Structures are given as C-alpha cells and as structure tokens.
Amino acid sequence: QVQLVESGGGLVKPGGSLRLSCAASGLTFSDFYMTWIRQAPGKGLEWVSYISGSGKTISHADFVKGRFTISRDNAKNSLYLQMNSLRAEDTAVYYCTTLTYYRMDVWGQGTTVTVSS
C-alpha cells in the first residue's frame, strides 16, 4: 500500500533553518504531484507548497515565499521542504501528501516543527 513517512522535524530557534523529508513507497513516485500541508497547534490545516511529478512546476503559499523551498528526488522517492528564516508562527505539524487533481489522497503521519528560543 502507499505509504508516506515524514522526518526532519524538531526544535529550532527563530531565524534558523530545517529540512523536512518525506519518503514515499508503494507508488510510482514520479507520477505524482506532492504537497506539504501544515497544522499549527490547535488550529486548522494550511496548504504550504506543491510540486509536480517532474519537479518542473512548483507553487508556494504567499506566506512562505522566499523562505521555504519544495523539491524532490525521484530516484530516491523522496520529497523535501527546506525551511529558512523560521518564525514562531511556523510551529506546526507538517504533513506530506499526494496531490491528484487538487485532492490530497494519501497523507503521512506528520513531523513536528517547533520554533522557539
């Protein structure tokens, strides 16, 4: 079955950087658009970024432009999110998901990012 496993979360100081990873299995990874979705503690879901199967099409939400970069390595069946200039409000659980016609079919279990001094 399709499985997505996120990693790379942790505690980081404001202004710091973190790189999240998502390992995919059970699917032809390069065939799928992928997204990052986040959820701040006690809050709702928020779309962060998505990337096409080839990596040629990328889109970020306005609030992360210039700070976060989504990328993928299809040879390693892996999705990444490089997060720079982190702020307290970036504290959240970050989920990776598949994206098919703008629906998020498969979700990982999430990785927690905490931005605090």
Next chain:
Amino acid sequence: QSALTQPPSASGSPGQSVTISCTGTSSDVGGYNYVSWYQQHPGKAPKLMVYEVSKRPSGVPDRFSGSKSGNTASLTVSGLQAEDEADYYCTSYAGSNSLVFGGGTKLTVL
C-alpha cells in the same frame, strides 16, 4: 488566499443527518469543481472523504455526500454514527496554482 468559511461546530444525534457548509468566492469554490473534504480525528492525519465536490474515494461510506451551489460547498453526513465525531475541513483550488482550506468544523455526535 483567504480561508474558506466553515461553521466552527455542528452536531447531531446518532442516526440523524448533519450538513457542514464551506463558503468561498467565485475565485475558488464557485469557480472550480475541485472541492474536497477531509476528516480528522484527534492526533491523527486527515483522511480524504469527498473530492471533486461529490465523488467518494473507495472505502468511504455512502453516508458521506458532497454538493455545491454557487460559492458554497456542503458535506452531508447521514445516519450519524459515533465514529463520525471528528474535525472536518474543506479545501478548494483557488486559481493561480494555489489551494485554500476552510477553518474546520468540529462535528459532535450527541
């Protein structure tokens, strides 16, 4: 990219039906048939329940149905069961390669 508007809470007794609304604009919900709904139990990852306004993924009970009228999409849960108690989120394609979520609705089964 303003969030879609959902009621914070909804409730119903077992066996009853409840409808959750999701209001956007002509730039998102009203402009595209790419509205989907997700169920999230506490501490768990969300699960896709409805996509493209009214389609159900394999394995989702037909008690869950979706619809859309103008700029408002709706999720109806019929024959409420205790396990339906969860948070529900809508999302829509919003043009310009962007997605937008609703704020979420906490469904309580009385």
